[in-house]
Amino acid sequence: MKNIVILGSTGSIGTNALEIIRNKREEFKVLALSGHSNYDLLIEQIEEFSPKYVSIGSEVGYDKITKKFPKLKVFLGREGLKKLGQLLEMDIILISVTGAIGIEATVEAIKLEKRIALANKETMVAGGSYINKLLKKYPKAEIIPVDSEHSAIFQSLLSGKKKDVQNIIITASGGTFRGKSRKDLENIKVSEALKHPNWSMGKKITIDSSTLVNKGLEVIEAHELFGVDYDKIKVIVHPESIVHSLVEFKDGAVIAQLGVTDMKLPIQLAFTYPDRESSLALEHLDLLKIKNLTFEEPDREVFKGLDLAFKAGKIGKSMPTVLNAANEVAVELFMKEEIKFLEIYDIIEEAMKNHTIKDVENLEDILKIDLETRNWVYKNFKK
Template sequence: MKKIVILGSTGSIGTNALEIIRNKKEKFKVLALSGHSNYKLLIKQIIEFSPKYVSIGTEKGYGEIKKQFPNLKVFIGREGLKKLGQLVETDIILVSVIGAIGIEATVEAIKLEKRIALANKETMVAGGSYINKLLKQYPNAEIIPVDSEHSAIFQSLLSGKKKDVKNIIITASGGTFRGKTREELKNIKVSEALKHPNWSMGRKITIDSSTLVNKGLEVIEAHELFGVDYENIKVMVHPESIVHSMVEFNDGAIIGQFGVTDMKLPIQLAFTYPDREESPALKSLDLLKVKSLTFEEPNRKVFKGLDLAYRAGKIGKSMPTVLNAANEIAVELFLNEKIKFLEIYDIIEEAMAEHKIEEIDDLEDILKIDIATREWVYKKFGR
């Protein structure tokens, strides 16, 4: 019986993970859950899964949960997530919270040499070099990626040796606005940007997909997770979202992972690896119903997020932290209708230009730069 901690249980990844657990009760036990503000859903999850520990992001949620479950150990805020990362009983921790807030819990879990099912790309984007240094210090800790693209790469890499990898090919749906011109994107509304053609995701990641910043963050994450040079990480638009990513080897073979647009498979694999198991929660891909698979170059002139991420990744050190933090606040401002869609790129670019590059030696460095960047963006563009 594996004891699982789910950070972000009320989000898309978290609810999918609980569906996996619901269908595998003989194998998995929920040890802890965390949510941010959706305490009503979190309360329903507590009733069903009976966790030993819970963390919530708001005072109101904390009060409601404590009132209803007086004997439950309840934490709050950023410190609460860190506490859940420190639970020695844990076998697997799923980090699916959005943003740099997930880094601390990941660090704590590494120090306890746990398995981290990582669905928080900011951990490797903002703190990749530090996380990799920690993994060398705690060699029994392991990170199994949950993002569909990185899970696909992880699976494809099993087909050969690291030294024989020629290229990693990350596929992208193209987002909500694939094929649009910059002129057409000038006055895009929030409601339009949230209509992703293939995936049902949270608001922030849906906007990131539309700007291609999400794909840029995945490039940096792939570099940090798999140790492949940026020159050997390619991005290809694949509108059908059937091939989740690929690895090209030196002999010309391209190995990819095909599947339906459903996050449950990579979540379950992160829980069960190296085993693959059947589950009623998992859907099979019917290749006979797939009419065609198409691939095309991303339009980098319109969707500047990709090149901004490559630039930040190649600069390295503190710059990816700045990219990530500036993007998070820019997306928040757009969702709150404070800025226009294309201004997301302007904010990221200006934040990167303003930043004086620093070395990242520890978690405090990451958090300091993250907070400073957010404050700078709010002050200049918060209106």
């Protein structure tokens, strides 16, 4: 019986993870759950799975949960997430919160040498070099990626040796606005940007997908997770979202992982690896129903987020942290209708130009640069 901690249990990844656990109660026990503001759903999850610990992001939610479950150990806010990362009883922690807020819990779990099922790309974008240093210091800790693209790369890399990798090829759906011109995007509404053609995801990641910033963050994450140079990381648009990513080896073999547009498979694999298990929760791919798989170049002139991420990644040091923080605030301002869609790129670009590059030695450096960048964006762009 493995004790599972789920950070972000009320989001799309978290609810899918609970569906996996629901179908494998003889293997997994929910030790702890966290939610941000959806305390009604979190209360339902507490009633069904009986966790020992819970963290909630809002004081209103904290009051309601502590009142309804007086014997439950309940934590609050960012510090609560950190405490869940310090639970000695856990075997696996799923980090599926959105944004840099997931870094501290990841760090704590590494120090305990636990398995981290990582669905929070910002952890490796903002703090990848520091996280990799920690993994060397605590060698029994392991990160198994949950993002569909990185899980696909992880699985495909098992087919060969790292020294024989020619290219990592990350697929992108193209997002909500694939094929649109910059003029088409000038007056895009938030509701339009949230209509992803293939995936059901949280609001922030859906906006990131529509700008292709999400794919840029995945490029940086792939560099940090797999130790592959940026010149060997390619991005192609694959509208069907069936091929989740590929690895090309130097002999010309291209190994791909295919699957339905569903996050349950990579979640379960992160829980059971190196074993693969059947489950009633998993849907199987029927290629005869798909019929066609197509691929095309991303439009880098319209969707500037991809090249901004490549630039930040190649600069390295503190710049990926700046990219991530500026994007998080820009997306927030767009969703509040304080900026236009295309201004997301402008904010990221200006934040990167404004930043003086620094070395990142520890978690405090990451959090400081993150906060400084956020404050700069708020000061210069918030209405």
